[in-house]
Amino acid sequence: MEATGFDAWVLTLAVFLPLVGALIMMVVPKAYELEVKLIALGSSLAALAVGIYILFQFDYGSASELQFVVDKGWIDIINSRYIIGLDGLSLPLLLLSLLVVPLCLVYSWNHVPSPGNTKAFFVLLLILSTGMNGSFISQDMILFFVFFEIVLLPMYFLIGVWGGEERRYASLKFFLYTLFGSALMIISFLALFFLSKDAAGNPLQTFDMRLLTDAAGSGIVKTTQVWIFAGLFIGFGIKVPMFPFHTWLPDAHTQAPTVGSVILAAVLLKLGTYGFIRIAIPFLPEAAVAWAPWIGLLAVIGIIYGALGCLAQKDMKRLIAFSSVAHMGFVMLGIATLTDFGLNAAVFGMVAHGLITGMLFFVAGSIKERYHTLEISRLGGLLKSAPHMGWILGFATMASLGLPGLAGFWGEFPAILSAYNPGAGLSEELFRTYMVIAAIGTVLAAGYLLWLYQRTAFGEPTEEFADHEIPDVSRNEWIAWVPFLIGIVLFGVWPNLIFNLTDGVVSSITANVEAVVAGR
Amino acid sequence: MWMLENAFLIPLIPALSFAVILFFGKRFIGADRVHVIGITAVSLIWVLSLVAAFQWTQRVEHPSPDAIAQISADGHGDDHADDGDDHAGAAMDSESGHGGGHSSVLISPVVTTYSKWWSNGGVDFAVGTHVDGLTVLLLVVVASISLLVHIYSTEYVKGDRRYVHYYAFLSLFTAAMLFFVMAQNIVQLVVGWELVGVCSFGLIGHWWEEKPNTDAALKAFLTNRVGDIGLLVGMIVLWGTFGTFSIDGINAAISASPGTQHLALLVAACCLMAAVASKSGQFPLHTWLPDAMAGPTPVSALIHAATMVVAGVYMIARLYPVFYDGFSIGTSSINLMALIGGFTALMGAGLAFAQWDIKKVLAYSTVSQLGYMVMALGVGAWTAAIFHLFTHAFFKACLFLGAGSVSHAAHHTFDMRKMGGLKKFMPQTYWTFVIATLALSGIFPFAGFWSKDEILLGAKVGQQNGYPLMLIFGCAVAFMTAAYMTRVVWYTFHGEYRGHGHPHESPKVMTVPLWILAGMAVVGGAFNLPGPVLEPFGLEGLAHRVQTYAEPSVYLSGLGLSHPDPSLSMALIGLGLALSGIIVTYLYFWRKMGPHGLTERNKYAKAGYTFLENKYYLDYLYNDIIVASIKKPIANGANWFNQNVLDKAVNTAGESARDSGRWIYKWIDQGAIDGSVNAAARGADASGEGLRTIQSGKVQNYGQLLFGAAAVLAIVFVIVI
């Protein structure tokens, strides 16, 4: 059902308000810095307000169905339409994306990293916001692809201009690597466009995700499905990032400016996992079953491997970046099980990882700002120099290692749990082995995170910084961080807030997979 | 029964107190007065837990009609395995009940209340409380010790740099422990388990400026995490096997049809055993516990002696059918749990001899006693283990607080070589310490005697078979315990004072808790006296109170636990061993008899002592071999692989793409195509400006390109169309 009246506009507004803000900012001269900032914040807050309106208008009873649907002609010649809609799977991610951007703006209000130029920085953030929001609500593959790619460019500039010393290398690597994945992805999209058939056997020739979900790969022989899935797998897997496609991530994270890292961790990586749940699995269930053991294998390798990588790092940001590889491994393990449980856990893990790792990157950025280094061996005694920040770091660390009662646990534990009974057509023994390996990963996670915490926060400040005045958490930082902290506790204590939303969507996906597997 | 049904209030109160202390403590209450909130909250839960205990006894003695379950021979335990959202505990009351081969009237008075916490993929996760005798017993223990430690700490931690955080964490710990104790389902168990671990981490690392403290905290957390692998996997196996998270449901399902899921239960029990080993300091994961003494002493008393470390024991007791079936406790005469427990008891006692730090002696003693409890559970003496848990909590807390008092007097040292002769300076501490020592050693009529006696008896009688090896272990440990504790008393309180300054007795706020605990160490045994002892006084009705109230007969009877008759001979043997331990040590130290300086003279003795001093080299194995190898070579190897293989592959791909691009540009574009153009141009133009002038900036060149390109395009169109 299509939305009418104002409801038909809300999603479009949520997506494009930041872009409008960016356009207005472009015509305001750079000299009016305060006005520029206010426009940026205003437009992103307006988008957030729309998001909150959606939160209240959303029909939770039918969270599994698309709501606020708009279906308008767009590029008729290739039968691509402007279809947007929102269901329980998209809602938490859209809200996360809407929330992160204004907080990043507040965080960098007076601290735009070198070489400055607030206006350009904020404009890029707003464009980024549009790309991210759009990706989560697109229901047309071409539209999705466009938004997916829009994200790339501002991020490239954020890293390449405002990044660290090796920013050029990192940004180029990020750009080319993800572009490479996108290229394979669009090929797969086209293959789906041309090969998919409806129930009656007529070619669909559509990019409409709803129709393709219903078709569930019918009319495509299994080997072809597997190949198409491979394209999607690499495209999304690079974005996640999955082992062994992760090597762009540490460089990008390490070199990116703080808010760049935060957005990268909080939202961008989720585009990959979201793609798996929204596109790859529902469109090609048979191939998903064929690929699941391999996804699971790469996921658990990622868990252990990322953790080991963390232990070897000397740079705090790089360590956190590697921990993302491990955490996204849990998410991918949940996805690989192809069960309701696992997919729910994956979505939860996405949100939780976004909040927690975003928080960690915020703290790392603030430490960098104060100490001008992130070399772990040179830090120490943060709890003494800046107690509040030390506490927040400790809190985020605990959340990241999966402490129950905080958000991280509910992404990890159900993912491990789901591997005990994987979905139809998957080997129990194999996935139970994965389960044990993933459980071992939690120990390593505790190891590297606590080790990091011990060396940065505990103890006395190192001689180098003993006499330095280290300012504690500033007002802007509080404003930017408190929503993250609240979110971590809230979802940790009441996980149903997310599970409730995603459960319906996920059940229909897995039911579809099961039906297809059983039917053939 | 209001308290039993609303037991969730009990963890809620300290949780609120935690939040209040942490967020408002410093600003609104005053940093040095936050203990008021903590003590108020804990007093409140102490009263509530006593109310709960009273109501529980009432419930057991006057069960309501609907709580009586008829156990029929043809139990249908499969009900629970089928539907995940069926909380079998509720089913227990309403349905006709389950049983395996028994047909007797049993009471099922477990009070479970729960509500949906979250649901996921058709599986509901509940949050709720599960109150039975075991829960109530733990409630009382935790609340009492926590209260005394709160009071004691006001003096001991006075003026500490982080007074507020100290009390905040104490409150949080109390809340987490109570939450854990009342867990309605295994997910809650996991949650509580982890939360107490974090509190332990925070409190061990309370003085985090010094590296050894943070090292100890990290070690504790990481060792616990290793066990948590087992916990997670074991719980998942249980869930996968029985399809429910409810503790009640799992227990009922196993009791209803014992032996049907033996393999799964064996796996689960082994996994959970790893968790027990880490949390309750069992071999081989006990090494964190002595290091954990880096925390403040009251914390050691509360967390690392009386409450948190018994979480593992509690978990075994709580899920006893899993272990009973998994390890075949009823039919074997040796099993993994009994072996681990027995060995740990022996090993801990041995290590306690070689320590100079008074807290470490007590820590190894705790390890040893926890091993005793696990062994008791391993031989099927459920009630004895729980009874020992109960008595041990009091006298061990008393010992720790006594050690704290000593250190308070002797300028914050725990090194026994700097103490001595403290008896005359601090008599109150001395006498309470001695009482607790006697209780720990198992001297009649102190609390430890009764509980230890029951364990030995349980090991002797066993179920179908006795557990002779465990009996030997138990006897040896009884002797050793008495001996090393006497050594501690000698070094600390007798002889000449070897430290600096003038030691003094601790203030009342510290000694009063000591006396209360010592009092419990005296009379604690009364809660589970055997019948024959009471017979002469005509009080047989009060016999075996712990057994009566705490034992969840509905499961355990289904398994067929035995309750051996008290045996005078066994009691005499135990007492004799303990006394001889004391006497031997007395002669050795007081009378200077025996082979003094043996370790210097005899190389075997010296080797043995070194072996003990180095704690069996387990720390070396863990830290220097396992952890170091993961942290350095393996992690670095992984990193090297990442940088030099994966990343390099990517970079190489990028570079080779760039290089091939360059090659194509250089040889094909510039060389072949452009070269031919150039050649043509050169041939036509003697001066040979060639196409290099393309970028001349001159209008005419651009014009050439424009028209040329237009012409080429036009040709293309002409050809194509």
Next chain:
Amino acid sequence: MLLNQFLILGAVLFCIGVYGVLARKNAVMVLMSIELMLNAVNINMVAFGFQHEVVSGQVFALFIIAVAAAEVGVGLAIVLLLYRNQTSIDVEDFDLMKG
């Protein structure tokens, strides 16, 4: 008469004009060549107008003549300006567009 007669004449003149624009060094000559090209277009206009019996062809030819006149005026002014600044009107001397 064939339509093509005029069209081909126009095409030939146009190409000669192109050659002149591209090859001549003197800026005035370049302008003159442009005039040639414009005239070549005019022939086409008038020829097509005649062929299709519409008057628009002639009208547009007139417009083009007017625009050409304007263009020559401005063009020569620019050439004069260039000459004053650079004392040369050799277009090869002007490479200000070089990046």
Next chain:
Amino acid sequence: MVAQNIAFGIISGIVVFSALRMVTTRNIVHSALFLVAVLAGLSGQYVLLAAEFVATTQVLVYIGAVMVLFLFGIMLTKAPIGKSMEMTGTQWPIAAGVALMLGAVILYSLIDQFGSDRLTEGGKIYRTADVGDEVFSTYIIPFEAISVLLLAALIGAIVLARKD
């Protein structure tokens, strides 16, 4: 019709010859005079196409006004009057190539498209009055725009060419 064809042939020959000489001669004044010949020839062609007003305008505007402007330009820029070796750039082969290529493709297209289309015989002939009507009715707005353009060009030329 034969007479017209003959006239067309002669005039075309002159025009093409003059055009070629115009772009190849080394004397800039000669070049200008050849351009006059081309324009005059084209004026004749317009007459052949019954476009008398265009032909008249061609003579008046081009030969009368524009050519005078050119000559002024030549004199003001002190271009070497008389033979000069440097009238053609070094890149003339490329220019020739481009022009020939362009010419070839246009000629091919024209022959391909209008191979044997004959001009309409005895069709409606538009006189000067018709042109006037059309300009001041249908094309009034473009006409006004052109007027403004001319004015702007005038002002622009003055501004550009001013000496200060």
